[in-house]
Structure formats: C-alpha cells, structure tokens
Amino acid sequence: MPRDNSPRRKPRQVRAELTRDRILTAAAHIFTEHGYAAGTTNRIAERARVSIGSVYQYFPNKESILAALLVDHIERDAAAALNLDGLPLPEALRLFARRTIDNHQHDPRLLRMMIEEAPIDADFIGKVLAYEQERVAQVRALLAGHPQIRVDDLDTAALMIVNTVEMLPHKLLATRQLDPRRLEDELVTMLTRYLTASDQTAG
Template sequence: MPSADRRLQPRRKPRQVRAELTRERILAAAAHVFAEYGYAAGTTNRIAEHARVSIGSLYQYFPNKDALLAELMVRHIDRGTWTEADRLDLSPGSLEPLIRALVRDAIDHHRDDPQLLRIMIEETSFSQDLVDAIDRHGRSRVEQVRGLLARHPDVHVRDLGAAAELIVFTVEANTHKLMADPRTLPVETLENELVDMITRYLRGNAGGNDEGSGA
C-alpha cells in the first residue's frame, strides 16, 4: 500500500449544512470537469467556475486538484459495498450464480463514467483518507467473500482466506482495467470469463483436500 501524501489532506470538514452543500457542489463539479476536459486541463479554476464558487472558497475545502481527485476515489470505493451478498442462495449447485452475482456487482459499480474511472485509476495520488478507504474496503470485501465460500458446499480450496483474497483482487483488478476502457473487451465477455475461471478454481480440489470446506 503506498504511503499517504499529506499535501492531499482536505483542509476543512464541513460542520454546517451550507458548508456541506458547497463541498458537495465542488466535488460534483470536479467529477464533471475531469471527465469532460481530462486531468491536465481540469484545473481548480475551471472546477470553481463550474461549481459557481470562488477559487478561494474551493481552496478552503481542498488544497489542490489532486486532493479533489483523491476524494472522488474515496467516494467511488465507499459506494462499492456488496449489499446483496446476504441474500444469495448457498445451496448445492448454486456456486456459479453466486460468483456471477459477485462479478456483476463489481461491473455494475464501474459502469457510470469510463472516462472518469480511467482518470481516477491513472492519476489519483494517495491521501490518508484514500489509503484508509482502500484498506477498509479490501478487508470488508475479502471477509464477506470468505464467509460465503466457507458456507458453500461446492467450494473445495486449501485456504479459504487466500482464495477470498485472490478472487477479490482478480475481480476488481480486471473490472477496473476493462471498464475504464470498455472498447477492449465486451462487458458480457468479461463477466462470463471471470465467472468461468473463478468457478472452476473453487471447484478444482473437490474430493482432494477437505480442509478448505470448513469455516
């Protein structure tokens, strides 16, 4: 995990509704400007103009455009909670639909704006808030997936913890890469190939080592 850059720490945490609305307007403007003009041309002056605030007001909340992009990435990560996981079928024969639900959730989370996603992946520097968000999301998703694998009768792997980490990394890394440039591979192909690959992996040691099938 990269170390946090102190220059990116937001300057002001809103305590009043009006200040929070201003901050939200600045972030919405930053997302629009980065997506429309790109990162290099997405200056703080242009963002302030789009948000209809003075440049001084923008700097009260964010010290630079790197801090704005880092905060957009934090929000992107925090929106990635897999809320349907607790309602999935874990009966025998349901492993493929379970993995498809996991992959589709990741894809759906990255559909909105490929241009902004590409900029966030390529240009974002690491604020402390972003480092914390990545760690928080990673631990939560791995534990969530591990819990599902532990309860599914069709899963046969040697190490549930390692399997969960590999699956989460594989899904998120490939989803980030291909959804940022969907022209490289059809989304349906991405989904189907990831589902097939992960499902075969989880079934691969069936009848061999039973250690992984427990909690």
C-alpha cells in the same frame, strides 16, 4: 514535509455539504473532459459556479479533490452491502461481480484516472485497505460455506477473487468496447472453475 492533500473543511451544514458535492461533481466532469493535468481548480470552480476561494475552503489543491472523488466512490460501494448467505456459488459470484461491474460502468475513464492518479496518503490507504479487507472477509465466508470448493487456501483464494473482480472491470471497461454482461458471464465461469476444479493439489 509531505504535502497535505486532506480536505480543509468538513461540511457540517446542508448548504456546505451541497457546495462540496457541487465541487466534486464539477471536478468529475472537468477531469473526464480535459484530463487530470488540464483539470485546474479554476476550471473546476467555473464549472461548479463557485469562487476559487470556495474551492480552497474545502480542498487545498486538485490532488485532494481527486482523492476525495475516489474515497467517495469506495464508500458508496462499501455501503451497498451484499447478502450472499445461502446462495448457490455461481449465483453468489455473479451478484458479487455484477455489483462491481455496474459500479465501474458509470464513468470508467474517470474511475481509471482516479485509481491511477489519486495522491497516496495514510488516510487514503487506510480507507482502501479497510474496504478490501471487508470484501475479502465476505468472500472468505462465502467460500467456507460451500462444500464444493476445492481450493486449499481460502484466505488467498478470497484475496485473489476480490482483486480479480475489482481490477478486470476497471481495466477492460475503461479501454475496450466490451459488453458488461459478457464480462460478467466470463468472470463467473472463470472463478467457478477455479474454485471447484477437482484436480487441485496443495502447493
């Protein structure tokens, strides 16, 4: 039987929601400071200043806490919708890249841990896919509205752009002392050249 990593209790009152947020904030600090393996629920409870029983009221194990951190990250990013309509292509790509880079800058080591070690279950996969599909559709619409685009397959191009803009900051900002604005500039240059190169031919 698969392990249940879904939250046990849905906070329905302000006090309960604040307790959940305290647990997640404490867990983010503990995972960053001690690593995921050493980030026990006891340490999380101590950092959050709640009983271990209170932690288990909301989360059955630390895997579910890590998954909740990543889902919250995804939902915050998805909620910050961008309006790219009518913008010149380089400006729209820059805005798209900047939001992703800024979202990764808060704590890139924690984000990398969440992405690489969060438990995989159907609910989590569903949220990730829905988030990706929304962003791909947004980029697909952007490409379709620009006559200078030279790629033949807009669906594949949109999927590649979303994954490039998501994964490069995730990898590079977590492992290297890289200037985020320099990364932004290079991403925009790379994607603009890919999308507008005049010598592309159908595969």
